Amino acid sequence: MYNEENCRFAKTHEWAHMEGDIATVGISNHAQEEISDIVFVDLPKVGQQVTAGQNCCVIESVKSASEIYAPVSGEVVEVNSALTNDPALVNREPHGNGWLFKIKMTAPTEYENLLDLNAYKATLNK
Amino acid sequence: MTHTDLQKTPLCAACEAAGGKMVDFHGWLLPVQFAGIIAEHKAVREDAGMFDVSHMGQLFVEGKDAWPFLQYINCNNIKNEPGAGVYSHILTEKGTIIDDAISFCLTPEKFLVVVNAACTAEDFAWFEKQSKNFDVTVRNESARWGMIAVQGPRALEQVSNLLPKAPEVARFHIAEIELFGAKGYLTRTGYTGEDGVEIMLPSDKIAQLWDALLKQGVTPCGLGARDVLRLEAGYLLNGADADQTRTPYEAGCGWVVKLAKENFVGKEALAAQKAQGVNEKLIGFVLKSPGVPRAGCHVFADGAEKGILTSGTYSPLFKGIAVGYLAAEAAVPGTEVEIEIHGKRVKAEVVKPPFYKNRV
Numbered sequence: 001m002y003n004e005e006n007c008r009f010a011k012t013h014e015w016a017h018m019e020g021d022i023a024t025v026g027i028s029n030h031a032q033e034e035i036s037d038i039v040f041v042d043l044p045k046v047g048q049q050v051t052a053g054q055n056c057c058v059i060e061s062v063k064s065a066s067e068i069y070a071p072v073s074g075e076v077v078e079v080n081s082a083l084t085n086d087p088a089l090v091n092r093e094p095h096g097n098g099w100l101f102k103i104k105m106t107a108p109t110e111y112e113n114l115l116d117l118n119a120y121k122a123t124l125n126k
Numbered sequence: 127m128t129h130t131d132l133q134k135t136p137l138c139a140a141c142e143a144a145g146g147k148m149v150d151f152h153g154w155l156l157p158v159q160f161a162g163i164i165a166e167h168k169a170v171r172e173d174a175g176m177f178d179v180s181h182m183g184q185l186f187v188e189g190k191d192a193w194p195f196l197q198y199i200n201c202n203n204i205k206n207e208p209g210a211g212v213y214s215h216i217l218t219e220k221g222t223i224i225d226d227a228i229s230f231c232l233t234p235e236k237f238l239v240v241v242n243a244a245c246t247a248e249d250f251a252w253f254e255k256q257s258k259n260f261d262v263t264v265r266n267e268s269a270r271w272g273m274i275a276v277q278g279p280r281a282l283e284q285v286s287n288l289l290p291k292a293p294e295v296a297r298f299h300i301a302e303i304e305l306f307g308a309k310g311y312l313t314r315t316g317y318t319g320e321d322g323v324e325i326m327l328p329s330d331k332i333a334q335l336w337d338a339l340l341k342q343g344v345t346p347c348g349l350g351a352r353d354v355l356r357l358e359a360g361y362l363l364n365g366a367d368a369d370q371t372r373t374p375y376e377a378g379c380g381w382v383v384k385l386a387k388e389n390f391v392g393k394e395a396l397a398a399q400k401a402q403g404v405n406e407k408l409i410g411f412v413l414k415s416p417g418v419p420r421a422g423c424h425v426f427a428d429g430a431e432k433g434i435l436t437s438g439t440y441s442p443l444f445k446g447i448a449v450g451y452l453a454a455e456a457a458v459p460g461t462e463v464e465i466e467i468h469g470k471r472v473k474a475e476v477v478k479p480p481f482y483k484n485r486v
Contacts, residue, residue: 037164039440040416042468058468060418062163062440063350065468084416 002026002095008114009048010071011123015095016103018111023072026099027059027090035047035061044101045080050076052110057100059090072110074103083093135180136272140336144346152244152365154181157348164442167354169345170318171443174278176344177352179242179324180332183246184271185239185253192235199256201374203381204229204237211298211313215374215382216241216249217392221399223251223377228315230300238300240324242364256391257377271310271367272332275320276344277355284344285312285323288335292323292462306334317352319359319482328473354439354447357447360410360480367408367436367449375399376451378408378479406433407457409480411465413446418473419465423448426464426471427456435465444481452476 002017002024009015013031016023032038033122040060050056050070055067079101083089105111115123130154142148146157156178160166169175187196193206202214211230215223230238238294241249250266253405254416257264276285285292292312295301300313303325310327319399327335340346353363362368368377373396375383383396419438424431431455438448447464456463459478 036159037162039164040418042417042470060353060440062418063158065418065420 001100004095004117005028005091007095008111009114009120010069010114012069014071016071016111016114018105018108021108022045022077023049023074023103023105023111024099025071025101025103027068028120029094029101030092031066032037032094032098033037033093035059035064035066036091037062041083041087041090041100043083046076046079048106050074050103052107068100070103071114072103072105074105076101077104078102133181135178136332137178137180137274137457138337140333141178141346144340146346146348149349151181151349154243157346159348159350160346163348163350163354166345166347166351167442170278170320170351170355171345172279174276174280174344175282175340175347176336176353177275177277178273178336179275180272180329181243181271183241183243183249183266183268184235184326185241185246186265186267187239187253187262188265189235189260191260191262192237193231195257195260195262196229196237196239197387198260198390199253201231201392203384203387204231206234207233208211208233209296209299209301209386210298212311213298213313213382215368216252216378217374217390217396219392219470221393221395222370223364223372223374224252224370226362226364228298228313230313232300232302236423240313244365252368252427260471261455270329271326272329273324273326274332274339275316275318275322275324276334276339277316277318277320279320281320281322284339284342285325287342288338295323306331311408312330317361319361319484320355321481353437354441357437357439357449358441358443358480358482359463359484360482363437372408373399373404376404376406376408387475404454406451407454408436408449409452409457409459410477411438411448411450411463411474412437412444412477412481413448413465414473414475417446417467419446419448419467419472421473424452424466425452425474426459426466427453432456432463441481446472446474447481448474449479
């Protein structure tokens with residue numbers, strides 16, 4: 001549904017997919033591989049204001065906690081409640097049913113400033 | 127990350143070949159995981175898994191006074207019956223914990239002490255210093271030995287394909303073995319809460335054992351799974367749950383302190399603490415809602431800060447579990463506390479470890 005080709009990426013490994021003024025946010029396949037065995041996702045609250053580049057969510061694996069940064073600014077309008085019972089969805093389908101939350105964007109230009117897939121992949125090889 | 131400065135075990139290449147994700151562990155390059163921590167945990171709880179524990183230290187104590195010396199440097203009663211091993215703490219004069227180790231009696235005048243990797247150099251220096259008045263020699267043979275822990279309900283069955291007499295070795299005992307043309311040792315011990323063995327072979331032979339076990343279907347497991355398994359089983363991680371600021375009484379290991387012994391390093395301080403009681407105590411916690419407690423999280427009881435976690439993880443069996451030091455008055459099983467995780471207070475219950483209780 002939100003395949004890699006039609007997403008934009010933050011250098012901190014989150015992806016965003018824009019439809020109108022709503023950005024769906026998740027983590028990249030590379031990120032889920034690095035984190036591995038996801039056991040809990042501490043999602044933001046619906047209605048919460050988030051700022052691009054700021055921590056708004058925590059993904060816990062068995063061995064560590066990873067902070068997730070909002071790739072764009074705005075209001076959280078929906079969170080993926082399926083992750084409550086099945087956090088490993090993020091491992092299995094990082095670009096599909098393992099999305100994290102949706103943001104109603106206040107500054108859509110922030111989306112344009114994110115990396116496209118090729119530019120993101122180039123950051124992984126450094 | 128550069129790996130060039132790290133020490134490598136004789137199984138480093140074998141671990142990398144088996145898909146191990148290698149990390150820096152106290153200066154050693156070791157696998158944190160292979161297929162994944164949850165899958166490896168399951169393999170050990172339900173089948174058989176193996177760990178490269180070659181970084182662990184082997185100190186040999188030999189001489190007429192080998193047993194009296196070990197009785198003096200350990201707070202527990204070491205057995206001088208060939209084959210028998212005893213878990214104990216090695217203490218400072220203040221009664222605080224330098225290391226926890228198992229001393230195995232090979233002969234009445236020769237013992238093998240298996241110690242933690244990060245403590246090997248300090249333990250060796252401490253043994254040398256404390257042995258001045260005893261007729262013993264202490265040798266640090268850690269670099270000579272490779273070591274594999276095979277753990278799980280099918281561990282003995284798997285090992286007996288190579289060493290048919292392995293199942294005859296009793297729990298917490300040691301046997302000399304011969305494998306691939308070399309002499310080594312097998313101990314019926316582990317750090318997972320499952321039955322199993324730990325096998326020591328010379329460094330240049332240990333990879334043959336790894337390959338043979340891998341071919342038989344034993345699951346390679348990393349440090350990540352090892353930490354979850356040991357925490358479930360209620361075993362201390364030295365350097366995290368115990369160190370030179372904590373005594374065995376504080377660490378919930380009063381059973382390793384034998385005050386009835388004539389003398390041992392740290393006895394006076396521990397006798398005084400026993401009479402006085404401890405102010406803080408290591409205790410377990412189970413989270414009541416989703417989340418993962420970690421070392422360093424603060425613990426609150428009745429709104430006031432009462433302690434700090436020293437180890438915490440997600441357990442596939444029990445979800446969020448941890449151990450930590452808590453003010454003695456709050457360290458009572460059944461007490462409801464709050465643990466602060468990422469700035470939020472999460473409810474937890476105080477429990478007495480182990481979380482996982484097995485027959486072994």
